[in-house]
Amino acid sequence: MIDNLLLGFQTALTPGNLLWCLVGVLLGTIIGLLPGLGSTTGVAVLLPLTLTFEPVSALIMLAGIYYGSQYGGTITSVLISTPGEAASVVTTFDGYQMARKGRAGAALSIAAIGSFVAAIFSLLLLCALAPPFARFAVNFGPPENLAVMILGLATIISFSGESKLKGLSMATAGILLACVGADAGSGVGRFTFGQVDLLSGIPFVQVMIGLFAVGEVLYQIRQGAAAPLRARFRDLMITRAELARSRGAIARGSVIGFLLGCLPGAGSTLASFMAYGIEKRVSTHKDEFGKGAIEGVAAPESANNAAANANFVPTLALGIPGGGTTAVLLGAFTIYGIQPGPLLFEEQPDLVWGLLASFFIGNVLLLVLNLPLAPLFAQLLRIPYGYMYPLILLTSFVGAYSIDNNLFSVWLVFVFGVVGYLLKRLDLPMAPLVLGLVIGPLFEKALVQTSAMGDGDLTFILQRPLSLVILVGAVALLAVPAVLKRRRAHERADHPAGGPGAGGDLQPARPAQRDDVGDV
C-alpha cells in the first residue's frame, strides 16, 4: 500500500494537479454555500469544464468539488440553519444553537477538524481495505439494506427525546410523502392528482430548504429578533476544552460513517443521523444536545465526511456508485474512458492512487483554508437579522428554482416553510420527517425486492443472518433504554430520595418535568 500511495502522491503533487485540487475545493465550498446546490449538482454542473483536462486532473478537481461543497453546506447549516444537503441536516441541531450563543466559530472549526480527521481515517481504510470491503458490501442484498434502513429509523426515533411516538409519527409522515409520485417498482403514479410536477415525487432538497431555512426565518420573526453577534474575534475560536470534548465524538462518527458509507445506497445521511443518535446516547453532556453541544456537531460532521470517502469503496472497487455524487463521478469516469471495477486498481494504478492521494491533499487544503476562516465566516452573524432574513428568503427561493429550473420547486419551499414553522411552534421533530422522506424510496425499493425474493413472504428478512443481526440491533436500540428506565424507576421506588441508588443516574431526576432536551 505504501508503494502505491507514494506513486499516488507523485501524481497528485504535480503543480498542475495541486492547482486543480485547490480550485476544486474552493469552487466546492462556494457551491456548498448556495442553498439547493449540493455536491451532486456542483459536480454535474462543472463536469463539462473538465472535458479538456487530463483524466486524473479532471477527477482530482471533481473530487475536490465533492468534499469542498460538503464543508460549504456545513457553513450555512451552522450560521443560518440552512443545510446544503440531507447529510448536513443534523449539523443544524447543535451547530445553529452554538451560533446563536456566539460559538459559530467553534462549531465551524470542529466541523473542519472532525471532517479532516474522519477523512484521513477513512482514506487510510479506503486505501487498505477497498477490495475486501467491496466484497463484503456485495453481501448486502435488499433484505440487509431494508434492515439497515429500519435501524436508521430506529436510531432517529430513539433520540426523539421522551416523545418517541412523535418521532415515529414524523418519520412515517416522511415515508408517506416519499410515496407521492411514480412507484419505483411499477412506475405507477401515486397521489399525484394529475399534476405532472408530482410524478417525480416530492424532492427532499426543496423540502429541507423550506423546513429549515424558511421555517426558521418565520419562527425567528415570531419569537423576536435575536441580537446580532457581539463576540470578540478571539472568542469565536475553538477552545482546548471543546477540542477535548469532541475527541470521542469524532472517533465514533468516523467509524460509523465509514461502515455505512461502504454500503451502496445507504449513504452519508443515514451515517450522520446515526452518529448523532449514538453520540447523544453515550455523551456525558446529554442535557446539552439540541441546545448547542459541540459533540452534536463533531459526530455527524465526521460521519458524513467519512461516509463521503467510503462511498468511493463500492464506486472504485465494484463500479457501483455509493451515493448521488459518486454516481455522477462514475459517469465522469466513463466519459474519460475509464472502467471502474475490481481491475481498476491493477490497470490504472497511477490514476486511482493519484486520486486517492489527492483526497489527502484536498482535505489538508480544506483544513488550512477553513480553520482560520471559520471565525471570519462567523462574522456574518454581525449582520442585523432585519437584513439577514430577507436575504435568506431570497437565496432559498433562487436556490430552489436552480435545482430543476422549475417554479414548482419555489412553491414547495414556500409551503414547507410554513409547515416547518408550524412544526417548530408545536414542538414536533422535523429530522425524522426528513429522514423518512430521504430513505422512503430506498426503503420501498428494498421492501419490494425483499418481498420478491421471499416470494411474498416478508419474514424472509429474518432468515438472513446479517439482516437478522441488524434488526436485533434496531429492536435493542428502542427496547433497552425503556427497560433501563423502568429498572431505574423501580430502584428509585425501592430506595427513596437520599438513599443509596438515588444519585446513580447521569442526569438528575426531574419529576413532573417533561424531559425534551435535545429533541429534534
Add this chain to the structure above:
Amino acid sequence: MKAIAYAVLACLGVAFFAGSFGYRVLLEHGQVGPGFLPMAAGALLAVLNVVLLFQEVRQRRPEPEPAADELDIHGRTSRQRARMLWWVYGLTLAALLLVPIAGFLLSLGLLVLVISTVIERRPVPASLAVTALSVAVIYLVFVLFLEVPLPMGVLETS
C-alpha cells in the same frame, strides 16, 4: 393547537390508507405492490396520531400565552411580532405570485427592500444598498456563472 395538528395528521394517514387501495396493495403470490407502503404507513400514521391526540386531550394544560409585555431587542411586543409574521408571509406570497410577470430578480429584490424598510424599519439607503448588492450577486452567480434560466418577466421582454 397540538390537538388540531394530531387530528390533521391522523386524517392525512386515513387519506393515504384509503387512497392506497386505488393502487395494487399486493401482487401475484402476495408480493408487495405499489399500494402496500402507503397503506401500511397511512394506517400507522393514523393510529399514532389518534394515540397522541388522546394523550394530548387527557393531559390538557392551558397553553402558556406569551406575556403581552414580552419585548424583543427592538422593543416589539408579541402581538406586533405576530402581525409582522403575517405581513412577511403575505408579502412573500405576493412576491412569488409576481414572479411570472416581474421576473425573479425584480419581485424578490422588491421583497427584500420592502421587508427591510417597511417591516424592519431599517434606513432606506442601507436597505437599497443591501438589495442592490444581493440582486447583483444572485445575477452574477446564478444567471451568468451557473447559467440558470431565472424567469426575467418584464426585464426579458424589454
